[in-house]
Structures are given as C-alpha cells and as structure tokens.
Amino acid sequence: MKLRNVFFASSALVALASGASALDLEFYFPVAVGGAAADTIQSLTEEYMSLNEGVNIEAIYTGSYADTTTKAITAVRGGNAPQLIISLSTDMFTFIDEDMIVAWDDFVTEDEQKDWIGGFYSAFMANSQTEGKTWGIPFQRSTPVLYWNKEAFAAAGLNPDQGPANWAEMVEMGKALTVKDDAGNVTQWGVHIPSSGFPSWLWTGVVAGNAGKLADQSGTKVSFNSDEAVGALEALVALSTTDEVMAPGILDWGGTPKAFFDGQAAMIWTTTGNLTNVRTNAPFDFGVGFLPGLTQNGAPTGGGNFYLIKGSDQAELQGAADFVKWVTAPEQAAKWTIATGYVAPRPDVWETETMKAYTADFPQALVARDQLEFAVPELSTFEGPKVTQTLNSALESAITGQASPRDALDGAQAAAEAILKPYF
Amino acid sequence: MVKREWIYAWALLLPAFVFLITFTHLPAVQTLINSLYTTPKGRRAAMFTGLGNYQQMLSDPVFLKAMVNSGIYALVTILASILLALAMALLVHRSFRGVGLMRMSFFTPTVLPLIAVANIWLFFYAPGFGLIDQIRVFFGLASANYAGQPDTALYAVAAVTIWKEAGFFMIFFLAALQTVPETLREAAAIEGCSRWTFFRRVTLPLIMPTTLFVSVNAVINAFRLVDHVFVMTKGGPDNASMLLLYYIFETGFRYWDTAYAGALTMVLIAILAAVGIGQFFLADKRVHYR
Amino acid sequence: MMQDTALDRILMRSGGALLALLWFVPLAYAIWAAFHPAAFEARFDLTAPLTLGNFSAAWQQAPFARYFLNTFLLVAMILAAQLVLCTLAAFAFARLSFPGKSILFALILLQLLVMPDILLVENYKTMRALGLVDSILAIGLPYFASGFAIFLLRQTFMTIPKELDEAARIEGCSLLGVLWRVYVPLGKPAMLAFGLVSVSHHWNNFLWPLIITNSVETRPLTVGLSIFATTDSGTSWAVINAATLMTAAPLLLGFLLFQRQFVQSFMRAGIK
Numbered sequence: 001m002k003l004r005n006v007f008f009a010s011s012a013l014v015a016l017a018s019g020a021s022a023l024d025l026e027f028y029f030p031v032a033v034g035g036a037a038a039d040t041i042q043s044l045t046e047e048y049m050s051l052n053e054g055v056n057i058e059a060i061y062t063g064s065y066a067d068t069t070t071k072a073i074t075a076v077r078g079g080n081a082p083q084l085i086i087s088l089s090t091d092m093f094t095f096i097d098e099d100m101i102v103a104w105d106d107f108v109t110e111d112e113q114k115d116w117i118g119g120f121y122s123a124f125m126a127n128s129q130t131e132g133k134t135w136g137i138p139f140q141r142s143t144p145v146l147y148w149n150k151e152a153f154a155a156a157g158l159n160p161d162q163g164p165a166n167w168a169e170m171v172e173m174g175k176a177l178t179v180k181d182d183a184g185n186v187t188q189w190g191v192h193i194p195s196s197g198f199p200s201w202l203w204t205g206v207v208a209g210n211a212g213k214l215a216d217q218s219g220t221k222v223s224f225n226s227d228e229a230v231g232a233l234e235a236l237v238a239l240s241t242t243d244e245v246m247a248p249g250i251l252d253w254g255g256t257p258k259a260f261f262d263g264q265a266a267m268i269w270t271t272t273g274n275l276t277n278v279r280t281n282a283p284f285d286f287g288v289g290f291l292p293g294l295t296q297n298g299a300p301t302g303g304g305n306f307y308l309i310k311g312s313d314q315a316e317l318q319g320a321a322d323f324v325k326w327v328t329a330p331e332q333a334a335k336w337t338i339a340t341g342y343v344a345p346r347p348d349v350w351e352t353e354t355m356k357a358y359t360a361d362f363p364q365a366l367v368a369r370d371q372l373e374f375a376v377p378e379l380s381t382f383e384g385p386k387v388t389q390t391l392n393s394a395l396e397s398a399i400t401g402q403a404s405p406r407d408a409l410d411g412a413q414a415a416a417e418a419i420l421k422p423y424f
Numbered sequence: 425m426v427k428r429e430w431i432y433a434w435a436l437l438l439p440a441f442v443f444l445i446t447f448t449h450l451p452a453v454q455t456l457i458n459s460l461y462t463t464p465k466g467r468r469a470a471m472f473t474g475l476g477n478y479q480q481m482l483s484d485p486v487f488l489k490a491m492v493n494s495g496i497y498a499l500v501t502i503l504a505s506i507l508l509a510l511a512m513a514l515l516v517h518r519s520f521r522g523v524g525l526m527r528m529s530f531f532t533p534t535v536l537p538l539i540a541v542a543n544i545w546l547f548f549y550a551p552g553f554g555l556i557d558q559i560r561v562f563f564g565l566a567s568a569n570y571a572g573q574p575d576t577a578l579y580a581v582a583a584v585t586i587w588k589e590a591g592f593f594m595i596f597f598l599a600a601l602q603t604v605p606e607t608l609r610e611a612a613a614i615e616g617c618s619r620w621t622f623f624r625r626v627t628l629p630l631i632m633p634t635t636l637f638v639s640v641n642a643v644i645n646a647f648r649l650v651d652h653v654f655v656m657t658k659g660g661p662d663n664a665s666m667l668l669l670y671y672i673f674e675t676g677f678r679y680w681d682t683a684y685a686g687a688l689t690m691v692l693i694a695i696l697a698a699v700g701i702g703q704f705f706l707a708d709k710r711v712h713y714r
Numbered sequence: 715m716m717q718d719t720a721l722d723r724i725l726m727r728s729g730g731a732l733l734a735l736l737w738f739v740p741l742a743y744a745i746w747a748a749f750h751p752a753a754f755e756a757r758f759d760l761t762a763p764l765t766l767g768n769f770s771a772a773w774q775q776a777p778f779a780r781y782f783l784n785t786f787l788l789v790a791m792i793l794a795a796q797l798v799l800c801t802l803a804a805f806a807f808a809r810l811s812f813p814g815k816s817i818l819f820a821l822i823l824l825q826l827l828v829m830p831d832i833l834l835v836e837n838y839k840t841m842r843a844l845g846l847v848d849s850i851l852a853i854g855l856p857y858f859a860s861g862f863a864i865f866l867l868r869q870t871f872m873t874i875p876k877e878l879d880e881a882a883r884i885e886g887c888s889l890l891g892v893l894w895r896v897y898v899p900l901g902k903p904a905m906l907a908f909g910l911v912s913v914s915h916h917w918n919n920f921l922w923p924l925i926i927t928n929s930v931e932t933r934p935l936t937v938g939l940s941i942f943a944t945t946d947s948g949t950s951w952a953v954i955n956a957a958t959l960m961t962a963a964p965l966l967l968g969f970l971l972f973q974r975q976f977v978q979s980f981m982r983a984g985i986k
Binding site for chain 1: 465486543547550553564565567569572573574661662663674677678679680
Binding site for chain 2: 722726727729730731733734735737738739740741743744755756758798799800802803805806807810811812813815818821822824825826827828830833834835836837840855856858859861864889907914917918920936939940951954955957958961962965966969970973976
C-alpha cells in the first residue's frame with residue numbers, strides 16, 4: 001500500500017517535471033448554455049497558447065455554476081487551487097469570506113485600471129467590486145428580457161411588432177392572449193414568468209421596475225420588505241390570481257422556452273442566454289423587448305465573472321490575469337457573445353466589425369445591450385446562497401398562495417438580518 | 425493467548441479495513457469533530473461551540489420541515505415500493521409469453537441514471553405541455569402543476585423514487601419466490617385452499633427474511649436517494665419537498681456551513697443507525713435460527 | 715396448479731401488463747424524444763419524422779468514446795477490488811471466531827449508513843496527499859471496501875454447510891484453499907448479483923467523479939452527460955434523452971441479454 005503511494009506520488013512528480021513549461025495554469029469553467037460554449041472556451045484557450053509560447057493553460061470544464069463553486073472550494077480546501085475560475089458574479093462575497101480570491105488591482109497597470117477595468121458596463125461592475133477593490137471580471141454575463149410570439153399577437157388582434165412597454169400593458173395584452181377551450185380550460189397563457197429554483201432573479205427585475213432596490217454594495221444590508229418590493233411581489237402574484245394571465249403555481253425554468261415554442265405561453269421572461277435557442281427552435285416569428293416595468297424600466301444582471309484564486313505564486317496569477325485581459329478584448333469577446341448569446345460586457349465589443357455584422361442580421365441581440373442602462377446588480381450578499389434561498393422560499397410561498405406577499409417578505413427580511421448579523 | 429485463527433481472521437480483514445478506515449471512518453470522525461466547532465471561514469477561524477450546532481437545529485424551521493418531510497417520504501416510498509415490488513414479483517415469477525419484456529420493463533429504472541430520468545419526469549409533470557397534463561386535457565380536466573404546488577411536490581418526488589426502486593426490490597422477491605417448493609403448491613391445490621390463503625400462510629412466511637432485507641435497503645434509500653430533487657424541485661416550493669439529505673447538501677455545498685452540515689449528518693446517521701441496525705439484527709436472528 | 719379460472723388469469727395478466735406499460739413510459743418517452751426532432755418533444759404525432767441528429771449532436775459535444783472507456787475501466791476496477799477485499803472479509807466474519815468480531819462488524823454496517831458524498835472534502839484532501847487527484851484510481855478508491863458486499867457475501871457464506879469445508883480441510887486444504895475451492899464457487903451467484911448492483915451504481919455516480927477529475931482522460935460518462943443538462947438556455951430534451959440513452963445503453967443491453975442469469979443468481983445468492 002505504502003510503496004504504491006510512493007510510486008504514484010513519484011510518477012506524478014515525473015509527469016509534472018517532464019511536462020513543465022514556463023507557466024502552467026489551471027482554469028475551471030462552468031457551462032450553462034449547452035455544449036457549444038465549452039468548445040468555444042477550449043478554442044479560445046488554444047488560440048492564446050499558440051500566440052504565447054511557454055504558457056500552458058488547462059481549461060477544465062466543471063459542470064454547472066454550482067458544481068464549479070463546489071469543485072473550486074473543495075480544491076482550495078484540499079490545497080490544490082487552480083489559478084483562475086469562472087463562477088457566478090454573486091459568489092463574490094462567499095469567495096471573499098472564504099478568503100480564496102485575490103483582487104485584480106495588483107495585476108493591472110494604472111492605464112489598464114482605467115481603460116480595461118473601467119471599460120466594462122457599470123451595470124456589470126456593480127457586483128464585481130466591493131471594499132474599493134475589483135474582485136471579478138465580467139465575462140459570461142446575461143440579463144433577462146421578454147420574448148413575444150408575433151403570430152399569437154396577430155391572432156389576438158394585437159400589433160405583432162409591438163411588445164408591452166410596461167407592466168399594465170403586459171397584463172392588458174396578456175388578457176387578450178389568454179385563450180380558453182370550450183370546457184373553460186386555458187390552452188394558451190398570456191405570460192409565463194418562471195419561478196422554479198431561483199425566482200429571486202427575475203423578481204429583482206420586477207422590483208427594479210418598481211424603483212426598488214434589494215441590497216447595497218457592502219453585501220451586509222438587504223431590504224426585502226420595502227413598499228416597492230412588496231408592491232412588486234403583489235403584482236407578480238396577481239398575474240395568476242386576479243389578472244388570470246399566467247398559470248398558477250411554480251413554473252419550471254428549464255421548460256420555459258418549450259412552453260413558448262409549443263404555444264402554451266405567448267410571452268415569456270427568460271435570459272438572453274436563450275436567444276440562440278429561441279432563434280433556432282421557435283416555429284414562428286418572435287420579438288424581444290425590455291422587461292416591462294411597473295413604474296420604470298429595470299432588470300437584473302446575471303451570469304459569471306472571472307476570479308483569481310489565492311494559493312499560487314505571483315507570476316502564475318499574473319499569467320492568468322494576462323490571459324483574461326486577452327480573452328475579454330473586443331475580438332475575442334465578440335466571438336464568445338456570438339457563439340453563446342451572452343451579453344458582450346464592454347461597449348467596445350459592440351463596435352467590432354464582427355458584432356456589427358451579427359447584430360445587423362439579428363437585431364434582437366441589441367435589446368439586452370440597450371437594457372443595460374437600466375440594469376441593477378443581481379442580489380449578492382455575504383452568506384449569499386443562504387440569504388438568497390431565504391428570499392426564494394418566501395417568494396415561492398407567496399406565489400403558491402401560502403402567505404401574503406407582505407408576510408412572506410417580512411419573514412424573509414427578518415431571517416436575512418439574522419443571517420447577516422455577524423457581518424455588520 | 426493469541427490463537428492462530430485470530431491471526432488469520434485479522435489478516436483477512438486487514439485489507440478491507442485499511443480502505444474502510446481511510447475513506448469512511450476517519451473522515452466521518454473528522455465530520456463529527458467539526459460539528460462541535462463553528463464553520464471556519466477564511467477570515468474567521470473555527471471556534472469550539474460544543475453542542476451549539478445541535479441546538480441551532482431546534483430553532484431552524486427548514487430543518488424541522490425537512491424532518492417531517494423525510495418521515496412522510498420514507499413512509500410512502502418504503503410501503504409503496506415494497507408492496508409494488510412484491511406484486512411485480514408475483515406477476516412475473518412464472519413464465520408465460522411476454523414475461524421477459526415485463527421483467528425488463530420493471531427493471532429498467534434501476535439502470536437509468538437518476539439525474540437523467542429526473543428530467544424526463546419533470547417533463548411528465550410540466551403544466552400545459554407535460555405528458556400528464558396532455559392526458560388530463562384529453563379527458564377535459566383542468567391543468568395541474570404537480571412539481572410546482574406545495575401540496576403535491578413531495579409526492580411528485582416520491583413517485584419517482586418508487587418507480588426507480590420497485591423493480592430493484594422485485595429482483596430480490598423474485599429470487600425468494602423461486603424457493604417456495606412446488607410440492608407445497610401442489611399440496612395446497614389438492615386441499616383446495618385459495619390463492620390468497622396460500623400466499624398468506626405459505627409464501628409470506630417463507631419470504632419474510634427477504635422482506636426484512638429489502639426493507640433495510642428501502643429505509644436507507646428513503647434517506648439517500650435525493651439526486652432527482654436537485655433537478656426537479658430543489659427542495660421547493662417553499663421547502664415543501666425539502667428532504668434531510670438534500671438539506672445537508674445545501675448547507676454543506678451551497679452555504680458552505682460545513683460544521684452545521686456535519687451536525688445534520690450526525691442526526692441522519694443516528695436515525696439510520698437506530699432504524700437500520702435494529703432491522704439488521706432482527707434479520708440476522710431469523711437467518712441464524714432458521 | 716391452483717384453481718385459477720381463465721378469468722383470473724386474464725385479469726392478472728392484463729393488470730400486470732398495465733403496470734409494466736406504466737413502468738415503461740419514461741424509457742419509451744426517452745426513446746421517442748431521442749429519435750425525433752426537437753419540435754416533437756412534446757407532440758406525439760405518429761407521422762413525425764425520425765432522426766439520428768440528436769445522437770450525433772450529443773456525440774459531437776463531448777468525447778463520448780473516451781468517456782465510455784474511462785467508465786468501463788472504472789467500474790471494472792472497482793468491481794474487481796470489491797470482490798477480492800470483500801470476499802476475504804466476509805469469509806472471516808462468516809466462518810472464523812475472533813475477538814472484536816461484533817465491533818468490527820458494526821463498523822462495516824456503519825459504512826452502509828454514512829453518505830460518501832458528505833465526506834467529499836476530507837476524501838479530496840486524502841487523494842491530494844496521495845498525489846492521486848485527477849486519476850481513475852482516485853474515483854474508485856473510496857468504494858473498494860463495500861459494506862454492502864461484505865454483508866451480502868457473509869450472509870451467503872453462512873448458508874454453506876460446514877461439512878463441506880471440513881471435508882476440504884481433511885483433504886489438506888489450507889484456509890485460503892478452502893475459501894477458493896469451496897466458498898468462492900458457491901458464492902458466485904451472490905457475487906454476480908452484487909456485481910450488477912455495483913456496476914449500475916458506479917456507472918451512474920456523479921458528484922465525486924466530477925470533483926476529483928480534471929481531464930477528459932479520467933472523466934466518466936455521467937460527468938460528460940451533465941454538459942447537456944444546462945440551466946441558462948432551457949432544456950433540450952431531445953439531446954439530453956439521446957445522450958441518456960447512449961450512456962445507459964450498455965447496461966440496458968447487458969440486462970436484456972443476461973436477465974435470466976441475473977435473476978437466477980439472485981435466486982441462489984442466499985438472500986432469501
């Protein structure tokens with residue numbers, strides 16, 4: 001047994017020594033939008049290696065976002081950290097709390113601080129920076145939008161080229177679009193806002209559209225039960241109770257595009273990450289618009305950031321940082337956006353010829369960019385998953401009619417404050 | 425005095441125990457120790473808290489909900505899967521045309537990965553375009569959202585477990601049924617006793633040890649099979665389908681509160697040990713004195 | 715036979731057929747979705763065109779051939795180790811008396827109850843110390859000693875008449891000789907039964923392999939399969955189902971071909 005360990009340990013050492021180049025880096029990445037994204041990451045990594053002699057980056061596909069976080073934290077605790085990972089932007093506080101990431105500020109020059117870090121949309125930087133430092137670099141970022149079925153609009157006597165401009169219009173149109181059969185059962189719902197798993201994400205958009213804000217940038221304060229938030233939840237619940245334009249109960253996230261394609265719902269709320277999917281699979285013309293707001297425009301951002309992981313020497317981390325600078329540069333970022341449907345995180349990406357050609361052919365892709373002006377950060381706090389889960393449970397209990405919106409949110413606020421107490 | 429037999433026995437056990445201790449017992453003891461401390465964070469070291477994590481459970485509504493749910497889930501899945509498994513075994517233990525297909529159909533759920541079949545079941549339950557809803561609409565019933573309503577979510581998840589397990593347990597019963605001597609059956613036929621009487625008086629006592637073995641497995645699985653919860657409900661809506669192991673998972677690998685997760689694990693092990701080991705020794709006695 | 719009327723038989727058989735049909739629906743659906751274009755995922759139209767496109771899409775998105783090989787090596791290695799280690803241990807528990815027997819047996823039973831997934835972080839540290847991160851061996855090591863196998867084999871060995879091994883000893887067999895000549899042959903059905911359980915479990919295991927592997931050369935099928943179950947872009951059931959069928963096919967075929975042997979081995983496995 002023991003001898004064998006020595007054997008394996010030494011053969012691992014030999015492998016390391018023989019394969020050693022100037023810089024060996026490991027990079028964990030999740031895939032949340034289908035297999036093509038993994039190939040794009042691999043080919044970008046290979047391109048970078050061919051341009052930079054002596055740098056060897058091993059891009060390791062690590063499952064979903066949650067799996068990636070699990071794997072990264074396990075590796076860090078096991079003393080085998082990668083240099084670079086992509087994970088949820090909302091994990092920033094968790095990673096800071098684990099003391100497992102380093103800020104980017106030490107790896108950029110003053111010019112880069114201004115031109116590179118300063119060049120990202122501020123909506124995306126909102127949950128990439130705290131304590132005066134930059135911890136995350138936006139990469140696979142998204143935001144939810146509204147998709148509508150033009151055929152269904154025409155059939156209901158609505159203008160197929162005009163989506164709802166605000167919440168009231170969405171309800172109005174939803175009523176016209178809700179179709180019942182002779183027995184009184186609904187065959188087509190007006191609108192479908194998924195609520196399984198993480199209802200807080202889309203609901204953040206409803207709150208932003210009602211001029212509300214759920215958390216501050218310190219990650220220690222939340223306001224779940226403000227009047228704006230309660231109003232936003234009441235409006236959401238009303239869709240299936242008083243307005244009767246949405247199916248009751250928790251609606252599955254993954255099944256949302258399917259419900260749209262099959263004509264079960266005439267309007268859906270879902271991520272821009274679905275653009276390519278909808279474009280390929282919808283058997284009808286569709287429109288894309290901003291999330292309709294109660295009093296103003298508003299939408300959350302979502303998706304993943306690059307993080308630098310503690311535990312490697314300065315040169316390795318610098319190497320990882322240089323790779324990120326290259327891969328977020330306009331040409332590379334444009335390739336990534338087109339392959340996946342994620343929102344390009346910098347204005348200069350949209351100026352490239354590649355992106356211009358793409359958006360000329362597919363103008364729906366521009367909606368997400370234009371909506372960024374009204375975007376708010378996704379809910380992110382210390383003990384983030386726990387606080388968010390508290391909110392999700394409260395939202396679910398209100399959506400399924402177990403509690404009134406105000407009671408549910410009062411409860412979530414109290415629970416969240418208790419969780420965040422040690423961080424004040 | 426050390427006997428030669430002892431040395432042999434220990435030598436035979438040594439290899440297995442090296443692995444067991446390295447990869448199960450030591451880590452488990454470490455988990456137990458961790459459960460007496462607070463979770464270390466990068467910025468705050470672990471502090472000894474004694475039974476603090478265990479006290480926290482008593483005022484944790486999600487934990488209490490998970491306990492109740494796990495109880496219901498265990499009761500439903502154990503009873504249903506064992507009864508169905510027995511029924512299936514009785515159906516297919518004699519040969520007739522198509523019996524192979526029937527066995528195959530009962531058994532396939534066992535070899536399909538639970539994560540993948542969970543997606544299929546999610547489609548069955550989906551409101552509107554889901555299979556069950558399509559059937560409901562065909563019969564003029566209103567649409568239903570089984571996985572998305574608090575009063576049905578737990579049972580929607582339990583149904584998948586039953587479907588997955590019954591065929592596996594069937595195999596054990598099938599094996600047991602083949603041991604019922606044909607002569608007894610013939611004798612019973614001559615005496616003119618009914619099928620039900622024969623089953624109750626002869627078959628059931630003969631397969632009792634198998635039933636115990638199967639129920640041990642069913643109990644353990646009732647607490648261990650949660651893969652599909654990840655895909656189907658994530659414990660929701662509002663914790664309606666929250667099960668103890670899923671909660672442990674969420675606490676340990678989503679909230680990274682490893683100490684509290686460790687304490688929850690100890691509770692789970694205690695429950696399983698109480699139920700499981702009790703049954704083991706009961707089953708063991710039967711085998712001994714047969 | 716017993717006084718079955720024809721009606722009885724028809725009722726039972728048709729009830730059984732109905733149950734079997736019900737049990738088959740999920741697999742049937744997987745087959746339906748895998749062989750039709752995505753547009754027919756939820757529309758059951760008998761005239762829908764057939765396609766193999768979902769399979770080729772799945773095949774292209776991940777190096778499945780390599781994953782098949784890894785998975786095959788993994789389950790074979792685990793099963794071989796389990797059979798050797800657990801046969802030795804089960805034999806000791808079934809036939810020898812020694813101090814500490816019940817405590818050691820209780821420790822074995824404990825392993826049935828501890829969830830290996832909970833021990834991820836600790837086990838990862840061990841693998842790191844052994845220098846085994848990202849190897850097929852590391853995926854398998856924690857499962858080499860199986861409490862379930864030891865328990866099952868012990869039960870089987872206990873049903874073997876003592877006279878047999880006394881006879882073997884008189885002929886001059888050593889202890890290991892007795893194990894090899896008498897117990898292993900008679901325990902074969904139980905081993906086969908356990909083998910089925912072990913193979914199907916490790917074929918489908920997901921979380922630990924994901925954590926401990928980093929490269930295509932070591933990853934098993936399930937980790938490759940997870941690439942399709944994406945969250946952001948909605949679920950493509952057609953491709954997921956094609957990938958699922960592909961990964962489960964060897965097990966399904968295996969059972970189809972050997973189902974009689976499996977059932978008979980369970981029958982003779984001493985789990986009565």
